Amino acid sequence: MAFEPILLRNAGNPAVHEVSGYRKAGGYEALSKALAMEPEEIIDAVKASGLRGRGGAGFPAGLKWSFIPKGSEKAKYLVCNADESEPGTFKDRILIETDPHQLIEGCAICCYAVGASTCYVYIRGEYVAPALTLERAIADAYEHGLLGEDVLGSGFALDMRVHRGAGAYICGEETGMLESLEGRRGQPRIKPPFPAIVGAFAAPTVINNVETLCNVPHIIGRGAEWFKSLGTDERNTGPKVYCISGHVERPGVYEYPIGVTLDDLIAAAGGMYRGRALKAYIPGGASAAILSDEQSGLPMDFDSLAQAGSMLGSAAVVVMDETTCLVRATLRLAKFFAHESCGQCTPCREGTNWSEMILARLEDGRGSESDIDLLQRITTNMSGTALCALADACVGPVRSLVTNFRPEVMQHVEQGCCPLPRQSIFEPGAVS
């Protein structure tokens, strides 16, 4: 599938790490254009584009911006979510590494539109090199008057900081992130109030994902109509960076109009690993329900995947071939959620741990059929009963395992062991 990349158009052009190179590639024209517009016009353009959040929940970005109270002199904030801890996701890292000014430009336009004068980019602590890349680009932007007291002579002031996390998945959840930014344990807050009213430092705050913000200069530069011409329908618009990993020949990021199919992505990624057959896939990160090979022709957009009982999430596509044990794969994810639950809410803290323990028992062949029903009941009790969506994230894969792949789980019970024992993926020469 041929598609001229938009968000990744500057991949392979390291000159764009500097303001001069980015400008040569057409960068910061959208910011100039935006600064000549009324803030409200920008919000309307983003609304009209249909841009939905790329961080996981798919909330309309323009609508979120419009919730920020207008006219008040109080401080307002933009917090860019670069926590990127959803297993399988690596697009935000690559967006920052390939084109840091694209993100800075998107953040600046957003801040101008909502009246924020401070932007924090909250980046996961492990991303040391990407944080440095971004910090260097920010320093360069300051030198060129693109940030600071008087952005491009418009009178608009903006301070931008990179803020490093310290290794906690829950800090990707927007209110956990705010707690962490404020110097506390990253335990999510009760909503309402929503961050648009009471966010960072109790002030109105927009929280958007890196990729969401990277789309903004293109919407301002090329218009909402152009943006809407890409994608499945008017609820699923624009370009999308898919992260594909697992059993394909060339894992990586692939950018397409939102709504390509898994088959398209596997083809783009060089086919299945060693030519094996597809068994199942996760379309949107560890929190998404696992889909089977029969669902590989679904458009990978927000609504089509939701209708299929899964989600686009962070568009982290994990491909699993015929050698994969889905009980083991789900156990691995449940372990992650049990480790990352912040422990505040009982259904999440207990539910993630019990999911892990029961799955471990089933995988070892020590489980019984009633364990499968127990898992089902636990997921029911975890759904929508906690402060944030981490519990629901664990429910995604676990419930899909016991509903869509029950026969495979039953095989473990009946045979008293895993029917697909581990085998090495490496050639003998690569081992020692």
Place this chain on the structure above:
Amino acid sequence: MSESARHGDGLPREAKRAIDELRPHYPTTEALLLPALHIAQRHWGGWLPDEAISAVARELDLAESKVYGVVTFYDLFHQHPVGRHRIRVCTNLSCTLRGGEEILHAVRRHLKVDENEVTADGRCSFVHFECLGACEQAPMMMIGDRYHGDLTPRRAVEILEGLD
């Protein structure tokens, strides 16, 4: 870090300076806590002994109990000594599908220590870790701040052997 920089009852001077530079960018001092802990941890050789925690608490005028609460919440803050090279082997799903557990096994066998222990020469310590956001390079590991991807067990051991 040299002993002299670790003077008695406070943060080393450069650490203090680094924290002071950040102050104007945050509306509260509490918000400086994560940056300050990162800075302190770098100065104390990769972990946060009790004296580092008290020093940060004093510098930011926060209760020590509060700082402990934060330190224990985050996986990147350590309360025990770590090796000069901190190795994190990713064992989340995408890496596991491409042999991540075998990489972990090879690292353990080569270093002859368990997770969170430091080799006798103080060079290395390792842990298994959740997805490091580099699944396109699976299986992968992180050593210090650097990512090493597309590993085989043999390649992982070669990288360990090449560390100073």
